[in-house]
Amino acid sequence: MKSDKFNLIWTYWAITDILLIVGVTLEPTALKLAIILNAVQVLHFYWLTPKLSNFAVQVRIAYLLLLVVAMYPPLFFVFYLQIIGTTAMVLVNYCFLARFMSLMPWNKVEPYSLSMIWQTFFTKPVSGSVQKTPSPSA
Numbered sequence: 001m002k003s004d005k006f007n008l009i010w011t012y013w014a015i016t017d018i019l020l021i022v023g024v025t026l027e028p029t030a031l032k033l034a035i036i037l038n039a040v041q042v043l044h045f046y047w048l049t050p051k052l053s054n055f056a057v058q059v060r061i062a063y064l065l066l067l068v069v070a071m072y073p074p075l076f077f078v079f080y081l082q083i084i085g086t087t088a089m090v091l092v093n094y095c096f097l098a099r100f101m102s103l104m105p106w107n108k109v110e111p112y113s114l115s116m117i118w119q120t121f122f123t124k125p126v127s128g129s130v131q132k133t134p135s136p137s138a
Contacts, residue, residue, distance in 0.1 A: 020034050020079055024083070039064060041060050062097060062101055063082070066078055070082065085097060096121070
């Protein structure tokens, strides 16, 4: 049985991480390649489930927008934040961006509370989506 680390999703993020690290340290062209790769990833996930409401599509669009915003020189530091987050995703399956996106008003299924926000960011990494689903009674 193949490890989850060798699936396509992990591969997308691992290559993105490498491109970002190379882009900020050695060759800025790699940042443009990371943007192109992530645009492909957005299109791929949209093709799989053609809805912008699909959580996986939302996370990838947000990530792509952060990449584009970081190209603006005063916001270059955003690349470093993305490197930290993407490395965490690749190494330990913790995705801060997905957890953050799960708190967006269009994705949340319960009222905001300190407990809910704490659990969103500090529960251990999970396989699959961190998005909460409505309970059957909802």
